[in-house]
Amino acid sequence: MKQKQSIAVLFYIRKSMSTHSKFSPIYMRITVNGKRAEFSLKREVEVTKWNAAAGLMLGNSEAAKSINQYIAYWRQLAYDAQEKLIKDGKVVTAQSIKNQMTGSLPNQRTLMEAFSFHNDRLLERVGIDHSPATHVRYQTTKGHVLEFMQAKYGTGDIYLS
Structure with missing residues (x-):
């Protein structure tokens, strides 16, 4: 909804x-x-x-x-x-x-940007100190959070402040 x-x-x-x-x-x-x-x-x-x-x-x-x-x-x-x-x-x-x-657009990050940033850094570390399954779990978590925000708040992202 x-x-x-x-x-x-x-x-x-x-x-x-x-x-x-x-x-x-x-x-x-x-x-x-x-x-x-x-x-x-x-x-x-x-x-x-x-x-x-x-x-x-x-x-x-x-x-x-x-x-x-x-x-x-x-x-x-x-x-x-x-x-x-x-x-x-x-x-x-x-x-x-x-x-x-x-016109005063602040340089604010959003939750999905933070997730993407984290997951991209983690992907670089796969095989070094993280397994591929860990990356898959974080991607799944990002998807679940996105679905929750769309269902609960009607938006796909929120600003972090």
């Missing part, structure tokens, strides 16, 4: 981070399966002109249209990042979507 990746995108302002009493920075929150990632959009909005329920700026002024278009751009970027991660067969988490969007 494959687990569906639910994603939610929310835009909000932080009144406590106000640089001036009238303006507050806009933040974006991405939630995937209950895990969050947040970051600033580096834009500010007048507190009285913010619609918290819609996550948009109120009004038809040029400033409101500009801010709302900017928010729509980031919302679409989040969904595009999710699709790219799925297409590439990578792990979809709130942090991985944020990293994909902002």
Whole structure:
């Protein structure tokens, strides 16, 4: 049974981070399966002109249209990042979507990469200090872990942190 990746995108302002009493920075929150990632959009909005329920700026002024278009751009970027991660067969988490969007892709290893690295090193040692059966057992274990992750979490890999 494959687990569906639910994603939610929310835009909000932080009144406590106000640089001036009238303006507050806009933040974006991405939630995937209950895990969050947040970051600033580096834009500010007048507190009285913010619609918290819609996550948009109120009004038809040029400033409101500009801010709302900017928010729509980031919302679409989040969904595009999710699709790219799925297409590439990578792990979809709130942090991985944020990293994909902002271009700050960390050099993180995944569990399957670690298994492959270990098994490749072990294969080099077969006949020296390991038997071929040991390598077969580790390959089998890797397969079982992969099947478990797909059945339990709906993904073929997870990041090690």
